[in-house]
Amino acid sequence: MGGVNTRKNSGGATTTPVKRQRTTKRAASAGSASERRDHLVRLAADLFARKGFQATTVREIAEEAGILSGSLYHHFDSKETIVDEVLSTFLDDLIGRYRAALEQGGDPRSILSEMVRIGFSALEPHRAAITVMQNDWNYLRSLPGDRFDYLVRAEDEVERMWVGQIKRGQAVGQFRPDVDPKLTYRMIRDSIWVAVRWFRPGGRLDTDGIAEHYVTVLFDGLATGERTSQRG
Amino acid sequence: MGGVNTRKNSGGATTTPVKRQRTTKRAASAGSASERRDHLVRLAADLFARKGFQATTVREIAEEAGILSGSLYHHFDSKETIVDEVLSTFLDDLIGRYRAALEQGGDPRSILSEMVRIGFSALEPHRAAITVMQNDWNYLRSLPGDRFDYLVRAEDEVERMWVGQIKRGQAVGQFRPDVDPKLTYRMIRDSIWVAVRWFRPGGRLDTDGIAEHYVTVLFDGLATGERTSQRG
DNA sequence: GTCTATAGTTTGATAGAC
DNA sequence: GTCTATCAAACTATAGAC
Numbered sequence: 001m002g003g004v005n006t007r008k009n010s011g012g013a014t015t016t017p018v019k020r021q022r023t024t025k026r027a028a029s030a031g032s033a034s035e036r037r038d039h040l041v042r043l044a045a046d047l048f049a050r051k052g053f054q055a056t057t058v059r060e061i062a063e064e065a066g067i068l069s070g071s072l073y074h075h076f077d078s079k080e081t082i083v084d085e086v087l088s089t090f091l092d093d094l095i096g097r098y099r100a101a102l103e104q105g106g107d108p109r110s111i112l113s114e115m116v117r118i119g120f121s122a123l124e125p126h127r128a129a130i131t132v133m134q135n136d137w138n139y140l141r142s143l144p145g146d147r148f149d150y151l152v153r154a155e156d157e158v159e160r161m162w163v164g165q166i167k168r169g170q171a172v173g174q175f176r177p178d179v180d181p182k183l184t185y186r187m188i189r190d191s192i193w194v195a196v197r198w199f200r201p202g203g204r205l206d207t208d209g210i211a212e213h214y215v216t217v218l219f220d221g222l223a224t225g226e227r228t229s230q231r232g
Numbered sequence: 233m234g235g236v237n238t239r240k241n242s243g244g245a246t247t248t249p250v251k252r253q254r255t256t257k258r259a260a261s262a263g264s265a266s267e268r269r270d271h272l273v274r275l276a277a278d279l280f281a282r283k284g285f286q287a288t289t290v291r292e293i294a295e296e297a298g299i300l301s302g303s304l305y306h307h308f309d310s311k312e313t314i315v316d317e318v319l320s321t322f323l324d325d326l327i328g329r330y331r332a333a334l335e336q337g338g339d340p341r342s343i344l345s346e347m348v349r350i351g352f353s354a355l356e357p358h359r360a361a362i363t364v365m366q367n368d369w370n371y372l373r374s375l376p377g378d379r380f381d382y383l384v385r386a387e388d389e390v391e392r393m394w395v396g397q398i399k400r401g402q403a404v405g406q407f408r409p410d411v412d413p414k415l416t417y418r419m420i421r422d423s424i425w426v427a428v429r430w431f432r433p434g435g436r437l438d439t440d441g442i443a444e445h446y447v448t449v450l451f452d453g454l455a456t457g458e459r460t461s462q463r464g
Numbered sequence: 465g466t467c468t469a470t471a472g473t474t475t476g477a478t479a480g481a482c
Numbered sequence: 483g484t485c486t487a488t489c490a491a492a493c494t495a496t497a498g499a500c
Contacts, residue, residue: 036465052371054286058494071466073495109455135367139284169454176456183437183445184454186430191423198418205415213415221453222401222416223341224408268483290476303484305477 018095018154019088037075040065045086045128053083053136083132083140084147090129091154094122098161108169113215115162119192120211123199130196159185188218250327250386251320269307272297277318277360285315285368315364315372316379322361323386326354330393340401345447347394351424352443355431362428391417420450 043064047056058079062069076082101114123130133151140148162185169175192214201207275296279288290311294301308314333346355362365383372380394417401407424446433439 033465050370051374052284052286052368054284055371057492059492067465068467069494070468070496074465077495079494135370136284138282138367139287142283173456175454176452179449179454180437180445183442184449186427187423187446187449190426190429191419194422194426195418197422205412210415213412214419217411217416217419217453218449219453219455220408221449221451222407222411223451224405265483289474291474299483300485301476302478302486302488306483309477311476 015096017088018091018150019084040072040075041082041085041089042128044082045132048083048086048136049128049131053079053132054139080143080147083136086129087133087140087148088150090122090126090133091150093126094118095154095157097122098158102161102165107174108165108172109174109219111165112162112169115165116188116192116215116218117208117211119189120195120199120214121207123192123196124201124207127196130193134193134196158189162189247328249320250323250382251316272304272307273314273317273321274360276314277364280315280318280368281360281363285311285364286371312375312379315368318361319365319372319380319383322354322358322365323382325358326350327386327389329354330390334393334397339406340397340404341406341451343397344394344401347397348420348424348447348450349440349443351421352427352431352446353439355424355428356433356439359428362425366425366428390421394421 040061044056044061047060047064050056051060057069058072059069061079061082062072065072097118098115101111101118104111104114106114137151141151159182163181166175166181166184170177170179170181195210199210205213272293276288276293279292279296282288283292289301290304291301293311293314294304297304329350330347333343333350336346337343338346369383373383391414395413398407398413398416402409402413427442431442437445
């Protein structure tokens with residue numbers, strides 16, 4: 001159904017970005033302005049993740065880049081623009097991968113497993129963005145204007161994808177019918193994203209390991225032996 | 233043993249608070265100073281939860297209470313003191329309940345179920361504190377001094393309680409031995425606390441309902457039919 | 465593209481009258 | 483216990499030199 005932030009462009013290409021690109025030209029040459037800009041965004045994202053968006057000052061961002069705060073405004077017109085770019089970049093990538101997994105097809109359990117893997121595999125490359133999204137979601141949403149409305153639109157699209165597969169799995173008898181699809185989706189989603197707080201690849205488990213562990217418990221449960229369904 | 237923030241008091245009473253009480257006298261008469269103080273803490277907690285700790289100004293807190301910002305400093309010596317009280321009150325209550333559940337005894341699955349219920353039942357009364365703890369944990373921990381060290385001590389004690397029961401369950405054959413206890417604990421913990429973002433009693437599910445739903449999926453899994461263990 | 469310099473706000477906290 | 487008044491510090495953002 002197109003991107004969550006495209007007001008025009010009603011055509012339904014699955015590559016529609018969450019937000020329209022800031023610019024379509026330049027991005028080719030090495031050492032380009034957009035590379036510099038991306039670098040600054042990454043530095044800022046790490047600070048936002050570590051200290052929170054509001055607690056991070058433009059002075060700190062600039063200092064991290066070895067320049068003065070005033071110089072930052074040559075690249076960005078506000079602090080909000082920076083965090084905006086952090087979040088929309090992540091959401092574009094994530095939703096793109098989810099769409100691809102759905103287009104790939106397969107039975108619900110396979111697709112759901114793949115979506116779990118996509119989530120965990122995003123923890124490492126998008127650590128900062130995911131942290132910011134969780135910690136500063138409420139604040140960013142509370143800002144005046146509709147600048148961050150795309151966050152909710154992206155969230156809605158993702159929810160539809162997950163819940164659709166859970167329901168499909170129940171319809172074909174692959175998932176137990178006595179669980180609430182939306183509730184189950186939220187618990188899966190939350191426990192994946194919140195793992196960004198403690199998961200570090202290179203520990204006992206790598207990204208694939210944690211995803212497999214999670215899929216195992218999710219589908220087959222923690223208990224041993226036969227099912228002991230205590231539900232009516 | 234003992235409380236996580238008691239530097240003296242080496243005796244191991246299970247009622248040891250996370251932080252020493254601010255005062256032990258007064259708290260009896262109606263309309264007391266401590267009631268007024270508690271009321272202000274609650275107002276502040278709601279604002280902290282909604283906007284974030286740093287984004288909430290002392291002026292807003294005061295305005296919510298119908299006084300001016302300067303007057304707040306008759307009750308608290310700093311904004312940090314207020315959030316400190318929000319969090320330590322919650323942790324005292326939570327850890328007290330966990331300890332009671334452990335002392336009650338029972339098999340690991342029963343105890344774990346009870347601990348899940350305790351968590352979900354805390355969402356409603358401690359909504360603001362739980363939200364603040366999740367969103368502002370990093371920032372509070374980054375402040376100079378050891379004021380919020382008790383957060384980590386409390387976290388550690390809770391982790392020991394959960395992991396201990398999971399390991400016990402594996403030892404007695406009640407839980408599958410091929411899951412990582414610490415990893416499993418973290419996923420349970422995270423998916424309970426993060427539910428504070430969307431769970432509202434009075435919706436389709438009440439507190440007991442969501443706890444049962446969660447326990448069902450946790451122990452028995454999402455899949456139907458026999459176990460399809462895909463692990464070595 | 466960065467620096468200097470600073471405008472214009474807002475913040476947490478304090479002192480003292482009442 | 484609240485208000486008045488205010489301070490010192492910090493903040494985002496801007497303007498113009500280089």
